[in-house]
Amino acid sequence: MGWRSTTGQGSSRSDSTRTGHRCAGSKRPAGSFLYTDQERELQREYDTTAPSRHLVSFAFSIGLALNKAGEVNDLRWHGAAFRAGVSTGATVVAVNGREYSAGVMANEIARAEHGRDPIRLLLKYQGEYKTVLVD
Numbered sequence: 001m002g003w004r005s006t007t008g009q010g011s012s013r014s015d016s017t018r019t020g021h022r023c024a025g026s027k028r029p030a031g032s033f034l035y036t037d038q039e040r041e042l043q044r045e046y047d048t049t050a051p052s053r054h055l056v057s058f059a060f061s062i063g064l065a066l067n068k069a070g071e072v073n074d075l076r077w078h079g080a081a082f083r084a085g086v087s088t089g090a091t092v093v094a095v096n097g098r099e100y101s102a103g104v105m106a107n108e109i110a111r112a113e114h115g116r117d118p119i120r121l122l123l124k125y126q127g128e129y130k131t132v133l134v135d
Contacts, residue, residue, distance in 0.1 A: 056102040061109045062119065062134050066092060070100045084132040086123065093129070094122035 057065040063079020064072050070092040075082045092100045095108045096119060112119050118135035 056105070058105060058109065066102075080134045081121075081132075084118075084121070084134040085130075086121065086132060086134070087125065090123040090125040092121055093124050094120075096120050 055066070055068050057074075058081075059065050059074065059076055059079070062081045063076030064081040064086060065074035066072055072081075072086055072088050072090045072092065075086060075088060092105070094100055095105050098104050098108070108119055118133040121132050121134055123130055123132060
């Protein structure tokens, strides 16, 4: 999997993940998600131009944005949260066993950057609760 150009040739990044190569200096296998607490320039641009329906954006790390109440209102296609089964309309109740807040989520993402364990999200969706592992 990976992005393909309109000419039909894959980019070097997607080619390298398909063949199992690692990025220089990476300790994780190719294709695994690398958590970061650093927002990318493209994300900063998006956040300043898009309507502020998502007050808390973790799109740059695990691929989701939430409102103040923890309701997911945006997901990055094939982002870590999407792959874990998070859907829009779900509410994040807890992060790694701690009650959800933007600060707790940010701390757990930063902690996951240096660890091996996935982030456990307790979600409420349509009256039911489920735990997903964001890796």
